[in-house]
Amino acid sequence: MITVSRSHWGPGAVALFLALFLTVFLVIPVAKVIYVAFQDPNTGALTLINFIDFFNTSLFRESFVNSFYVAALSVVVASAFALPLAYFTTRFNFSGAILIQTLGVIPLIMPPFVGAVAMVLLFGQNGTINLLLDEYLGFTIPFMEGLNGVIFVESVHYFPFILINLSAALNNIDRSMEEAAQNLGASRGRLFRRIVFPLAMPGYVAGASLVFLKVFDDLGTPLLLNINNMLAPQAYLRITSIGIGDPMGYVISVILVTFSLLALWTSFLALRGKEYATVQKGGGGLMKRDLAGWEKAGCYAVVILILLLVLSPHIALTLLSFGTVWSFSPLPDAYTVQHYVDVVSTSSIYITNTLLYAGLAAGIDVVFGTAIAYVVWRTGLPGRKMLDYLAMGAVAIPGVVLGIGYLRTFYQFDVPFIDKPLASWWVIIVIALAIRRLPYALRACVAALQQVSVMLEEAAENLGATKSRTVRRVVVPLMTGGIVAGFVTSFATASVELSATIMLVSQESDAPLAYGIYEFMQSAAGRGPGAALGIIAVLIIGIATYLSHRIVNNKETERAPRQQSAAQGV
Amino acid sequence: MSLNQPSGGGVAVTVENLSLSFGKTEVLKGVNLEIRPGELFTFLGPSGSGKSTLLRSIAGFGPQPGGRILIDGEDIAGLAPWDRNVGMVFQSYALWPHMTVRKNVAFGLEERKVPAREIRERVEAALDLVGLVAYGDRRPSQLSGGQQQRVALARTIVVEPRVLLLDEPLSNLDANLRVQMRREIHDLQRKLNLTTIFVTHDQEEANTISDRMAVLDQGVIQQTGAPLELYDNPANRFVASFLGTANMLEGRVERADGRPWFVADAGFRLPMADGFSPGGERVTAMARPQNLTIGAPGDATGDGRLEGQVEVLEFLGTIVRYAVKVGGTSLLVDETHRAGRPVFQLGDRVSLGVDAEDIRLLPA
Amino acid sequence: MKRKDFLRAVSGALAALAVSALPAFAADLEGKLVIVTSYPPDTTVTIKKAFEAAHPGVEVEMLKKKTTAGIKFLQETAKNNTSDMFWASAPDAFEVLKADGLLAKYQVKVQGIPEKVGAFPINDPDGYYKGFAASGYGIMWNTRYLKAKKLPVPKTWAELADPVYFGHVGMSAPSRSGTTHLTVETILQGMGWEKGWGLMKSISGNFKTVTERSFGVPDGVNSGQFGLGIVIDFFGLSSQASGFPVDFLYPPITTLVPANIAIVKNAPHPKAAAAFIEFLLSAKGQEVLLDPKIRRLPVNPETYAKAPAGFPNPFKDKSIGAAVKFDLDKSKGRYNVVNSLFDVLVTYRLSDLQDAVKAIHDAKAKAKAKGKSNAEAAKLIAEAEALVAKMPITEEEAGKKDVNAIFKKKRKKADTKITGRQAEVEQQWDKEAKANYTKAKELAKKAAGML
Missing domain, CATH: 3.40.190.10 (Periplasmic binding protein-like II)
Structure with a gap:
């Protein structure tokens, strides 16, 4: 173990700065929210009365149950989407596996509430599907009725979290693990149940718990679907319609945070000691099997059905963006490009804001993520683990709670020179996004750092490079792939965030895309342009994501021979 | 069959005209093999020679090969891996991290629907056999490399497979442990009298452990036989050099002075044992370095004598290895080292000797 | 991002800020x-x-x-x-x-x-x-929807409570939308507290949904998710102008408000x-x-x-918005109480309310179909309707300063003392409402069983 020495003052200062940043922008705002929840609204004294009120009110109890129900069922439905896609593409020789994996991630880069609007048009009581069903078969299916709609929209939006994690886990299983079981007599079904599934479990649980968390604290979707009796909408409604002084909003926030942390903790317990490093020397991923003709047809049918389902928001949004009037009919009455013309001429500010905010936030995330990863894994600073927990803890803080906390904390704080409260300066949006996405970037950076051997660093130091120069010249370049991956994840998901931004946007010129779309969707003539803006958003984020993937891949292939020779040397 | 009693001979494994391609690359090109019951047979070859692919074909992994694989006379080529009852130990051991040692070992028996009580007994017996009874409740990650290797072995033999397949089982162990495990595997194999196929790229490992072995290169079996036989009488240049250091000279056989001579392209000739008749075609002469003698000019003993100059000198402990420049080539000579014996120095003029019977002729 | 590019982006952003x-x-x-x-x-x-x-x-x-x-x-x-x-x-x-x-x-x-x-x-x-500008409140409907479902166009608020509209009406909540608040107040002031709430709840029983935003109503009508909506006039008029197959009318009880x-x-x-x-x-x-x-x-x-042809002109057409004299002071005096009442009694208890109203509709329809009058059943139905309509507080109470104070969120001074907490009061109302709706449903079912 490295001890704190004089050569560690640099990392120490960096760690201190990071801790300060997290304290100011994560701990204090959340603590303020928690504090108010325990304050008597009339006297200001500390009390538990607000929580008693919460659990005595049947509406809140119902909201609580509904939030749980929706989050749990969303995990189930999302798993139903993700499992076949992950399984087929990692285990069978399947043409278009890469395309399927890419298309499967697209739902993430659309704000979920936009998906909600689009899905109502397709699957609603009088949407395309039900109108057709009713006309030809005489019955309808309540896809979008009540909580069903929330579950449907959320699982379509968030299932990629399971797909990505599960595919990675499946790909990481050493082929010989599977062969050993076959060799000992386990055939397909039992092989999957006894070996493949347990080994992929950590990946699945990681994805599933993320879905649970995100659904549990999502605000936009239930609001757009007019579902009020869930926790996040209740918190938002209480704060915006009753006021920042109403304690119930804070109580709900505390309950949201508590249960998010509990969900995280549960998944942590479930995974403890099971983070199998199954990649071993000579292991080459899962065995891929060729499919017989009818099997192939069946798999394609399932894959295409799922892709159609999960891409239905994009399909509907595209129709909406080109449609003139779409009312009580399976398809729009006519098509036009006018909405795009309108949007491009009036709304470029949303696009530039989004690129600026999400870009800055993702930039902050990877810089901080790299720094935290380094401090935690490569130094012996006392309390360094706390930094990791703190940054990861942000994943359990719902956007609404962070938004409320910022309003509460930074309204009294004026930014020098621009003479505005910090809470209404656009930079606060960037900070909120950065804090919210930091956990993603941090995990990517940690993974990247763990692949860089300490020996490579020692070699640099041995040749006279100082700590900071070693980090800059050896560690960071070797981490590039992971850092870019972290940047992409943060950027893409920050671009579509609404929960925190809706509370923090104080003027239209500061608004990002998601907010702009939300606003467009508030008027009769705005649906088409709103949809057009949504499609543009998906395209821009999609292209940005694709480009950064290309950069990563180029870097990786560039580095591949070097790594190989290093591996041979071992 | 029980683990503690020899199983009376094991079964024969026959491979007939086995060929296999990965895409356009031919990995096995018509392999024929006859492995006798109870034998410990080794596939030896460099990486990419097809030895692991051949083993995996026997276990039923990888693409479906052409040709036949017979175990005890039964063609298993079309069977799924789980229906073959051949036990395989993987290079990486492939112990399942989510199961304890005991669970790992019990797996195959559970798949075979063996009654629970019997499973318990047989698992304990297998663990006892590899000396790991005390470790049954550990997870694989809590074991050392050698212990993992033993668990992998126990897991495979507990199901009493017809054939035991070992895919480079020692490559992940350090040098000392490798020697020890090699003996253990050998003893175990003898005890169980189980037909065993062992894959390795290490000729020392192959020599020490095998009853017989097959040397593979580029998807073709180069030669099959007992280790000593292959070392002394390699069938071709590849086998000769893969099994040990060899001097190889190109040239042809001519008859002169009433006996056959090997006339090297390098510009000298060596006497050959009678029975070699000159065919005029180009051949390779092979002589192991330890079969050459070295001495001061004129001193070396042997049927053939050559004069040269010491070019390289390596002290290897038990031997001193010289590279001696002779004519247009360089020959390696090993001399057993004894304290006090003079060692030639770089640049020294020396004489080399070799007996006619130590020279082997190989195809060019 | 390269460091230089990053610096350039930041300085660019700072410059833009300075200019603005x-x-x-x-x-x-x-x-x-x-x-x-x-x-x-x-x-x-x-x-x-x-x-x-x-x-x-x-x-x-x-x-x-x-x-x-x-x-x-x-x-x-x-x-x-x-x-x-x-x-x-x-x-x-x-x-x-x-x-x-x-x-x-x-x-x-x-x-x-x-x-x-x-x-x-x-x-x-x-x-x-x-x-x-002036705005009035009225009913907008999707013409395709009404045609497909063979529904008549309602001319008054009361008609919206008709059983044929069950599940076809949408409205926002007054706590979420200022215009909706005015609509509710207009009905309350136009018909009186008890009758107004009674009608409001009967209409709410026909709701498909209570939208979170006021625009959710025209949005739902435009896309055909529900057929009729209670909206402010310009939502209907602008939707129509945007090409949607919708129409709008002012019922007699409305007020034109600037x-x-x-x-x-x-x-x-x-x-x-x-x-x-x-x-x-x-x-x-x-x-x-x-x-x-x-x-x-x-x-x-x-x-x-x-203005285009057919555009309503309140300065000429005196029937629009003349019936109710809107009392702003009254509205202001109970602003938060009305919002809260609506949320507790309608928004968050919608499914219970729907069940009760549906049961009453069914019982009435059965009575009508059978053509015979059963005095006891009629009494039960009337009782059920009264339970649905029942309000936890009177108009007088709703206008009281100290009642409203509970709903004032901000403590003016740290030592301001208010008795009762909003959550506590709402909890009480909610309990009553749930009991009433459940009871009403039971009574209506019982009545239907007698017929």
């Missing part, structure tokens, strides 16, 4: 105008463009907030005010701000605006806020704010209201000459 903060000295007006508004971009962008064309150099910034959120926003930021104007429909929202002392007085210079529209004074008699604009106290850009009001009330500004995307009733009678 610089005042532009044009026509004596400040270079900027910040308006807190509840209006959608269709309205704000069109008017903003027209205004900026008329006053080059002034950059208008629209802060879109729901009316209720806008009030909260101005209250929360009062200490550190950055907004110039508040621009929204509901006059009672302005009353709340006026009462909190957050508005500045302004004397309009433009001539030709009448005193009243319908029964309502256009401007605040105290001079704090000005009406710039949509208003006011200057916020301590506005940072008062001159630009004044110019905005003058522009909005000028002939040019009033004409902008007829834009198909906006479609609001101008307060200047002259402007109607330029």
Whole structure:
């Protein structure tokens, strides 16, 4: 173990700065929210009365149950989407596996509430599907009725979290693990149940718990679907319609945070000691099997059905963006490009804001993520683990709670020179996004750092490079792939965030895309342009994501021979 | 069959005209093999020679090969891996991290629907056999490399497979442990009298452990036989050099002075044992370095004598290895080292000797 | 991101910020105008463009907030005010701000605006806020939807309570939408507290959904998710103008209320704010209201000459909005209580309410079909209807200051003592409502069983 020495003052200062940043922008705002929840609204004294009120009110109890129900069922439905896609593409020789994996991630880069609007048009009581069903078969299916709609929209939006994690886990299983079981007599079904599934479990649980968390604290979707009796909408409604002084909003926030942390903790317990490093020397991923003709047809049918389902928001949004009037009919009455013309001429500010905010936030995330990863894994600073927990803890803080906390904390704080409260300066949006996405970037950076051997660093130091120069010249370049991956994840998901931004946007010129779309969707003539803006958003984020993937891949292939020779040397 | 009693001979494994391609690359090109019951047979070859692919074909992994694989006379080529009852130990051991040692070992028996009580007994017996009874409740990650290797072995033999397949089982162990495990595997194999196929790229490992072995290169079996036989009488240049250091000279056989001579392209000739008749075609002469003698000019003993100059000198402990420049080539000579014996120095003029019977002729 | 690029991006952003903060000295007006508004971009962008064309150099910034959120926003930021104007429909929202002392007085210079529209004074008699357009509340419907489902067009609020509309009506909640609050108040004032709530709840029993935003209602009608919506007129008119197969009418019990604009106290850009009001009330500004995307009733009678055919003209058609004399003080006095009552009794208990109303519908339909009258069953049905209609507090109580104080969120001073907490009160109402709805359902089922 490295001890704190004089050569560690640099990392120490960096760690201190990071801790300060997290304290100011994560701990204090959340603590303020928690504090108010325990304050008597009339006297200001500390009390538990607000929580008693919460659990005595049947509406809140119902909201609580509904939030749980929706989050749990969303995990189930999302798993139903993700499992076949992950399984087929990692285990069978399947043409278009890469395309399927890419298309499967697209739902993430659309704000979920936009998906909600689009899905109502397709699957609603009088949407395309039900109108057709009713006309030809005489019955309808309540896809979008009540909580069903929330579950449907959320699982379509968030299932990629399971797909990505599960595919990675499946790909990481050493082929010989599977062969050993076959060799000992386990055939397909039992092989999957006894070996493949347990080994992929950590990946699945990681994805599933993320879905649970995100659904549990999502605000936009239930609001757009007019579902009020869930926790996040209740918190938002209480704060915006009753006021920042109403304690119930804070109580709900505390309950949201508590249960998010509990969900995280549960998944942590479930995974403890099971983070199998199954990649071993000579292991080459899962065995891929060729499919017989009818099997192939069946798999394609399932894959295409799922892709159609999960891409239905994009399909509907595209129709909406080109449609003139779409009312009580399976398809729009006519098509036009006018909405795009309108949007491009009036709304470029949303696009530039989004690129600026999400870009800055993702930039902050990877810089901080790299720094935290380094401090935690490569130094012996006392309390360094706390930094990791703190940054990861942000994943359990719902956007609404962070938004409320910022309003509460930074309204009294004026930014020098621009003479505005910090809470209404656009930079606060960037900070909120950065804090919210930091956990993603941090995990990517940690993974990247763990692949860089300490020996490579020692070699640099041995040749006279100082700590900071070693980090800059050896560690960071070797981490590039992971850092870019972290940047992409943060950027893409920050671009579509609404929960925190809706509370923090104080003027239209500061608004990002998601907010702009939300606003467009508030008027009769705005649906088409709103949809057009949504499609543009998906395209821009999609292209940005694709480009950064290309950069990563180029870097990786560039580095591949070097790594190989290093591996041979071992 | 029980683990503690020899199983009376094991079964024969026959491979007939086995060929296999990965895409356009031919990995096995018509392999024929006859492995006798109870034998410990080794596939030896460099990486990419097809030895692991051949083993995996026997276990039923990888693409479906052409040709036949017979175990005890039964063609298993079309069977799924789980229906073959051949036990395989993987290079990486492939112990399942989510199961304890005991669970790992019990797996195959559970798949075979063996009654629970019997499973318990047989698992304990297998663990006892590899000396790991005390470790049954550990997870694989809590074991050392050698212990993992033993668990992998126990897991495979507990199901009493017809054939035991070992895919480079020692490559992940350090040098000392490798020697020890090699003996253990050998003893175990003898005890169980189980037909065993062992894959390795290490000729020392192959020599020490095998009853017989097959040397593979580029998807073709180069030669099959007992280790000593292959070392002394390699069938071709590849086998000769893969099994040990060899001097190889190109040239042809001519008859002169009433006996056959090997006339090297390098510009000298060596006497050959009678029975070699000159065919005029180009051949390779092979002589192991330890079969050459070295001495001061004129001193070396042997049927053939050559004069040269010491070019390289390596002290290897038990031997001193010289590279001696002779004519247009360089020959390696090993001399057993004894304290006090003079060692030639770089640049020294020396004489080399070799007996006619130590020279082997190989195809060019 | 490369470090250099990053620095360039940051310095660029800083430069842009510095420029936007610089005042532009044009026509004596400040270079900027910040308006807190509840209006959608269709309205704000069109008017903003027209205004900026008329006053080059002034950059208008629209802060879109729901009316209720806008009030909260101005209250929360009062200490550190950055907004110039508040621009929204509901006059009672302005009353709340006026009462909190957050508005500045302004004397309009433009001539030709009448005193009243319908029964309502256009401007605040105290001079704090000005009406710039009139709005009435009514019913909009999707013509394709009604045709497909063979539903008649309802002409009055009461007709919306008819069983045929079960599951076809949408409305927003008054706590979420200032205009919806006015609709509810209009019905309450037009029909009286008890009867008004009774009707409100009967209609609510037919709800498909209570939308979270006021625009959720026209949105649902436009897309055909439900057939009828209770909306403010311009939602219906502008949807129609945008090409949707929808129509709109004013029922007799409605009120025309001016949509208003006011200057916020301590506005940072008062001159630009004044110019905005003058522009909005000028002939040019009033004409902008007829834009198909906006479609609001101008307060200047002259402007109607330029309106499209069939456009309602309250200055000519005296039937619109004349029936109810809207009492603003009354509305203001119970603003939060009405919001809360609606949420507790309707929004969050919608499924219980629907069940009860459905059971009553079924029982009545059965009685009608059988053609015989069963006195006991009729009594049970009447009892069930009374239970549904039952209110936890009387009109008098709802107007009481101390009751309303419970719903005032802000402690003015740390030692202000209020008895009762909102959550506690609501919890009590909710319990009663749930019991009543459940009981009503049981009674109606029982009645149906007797028939």
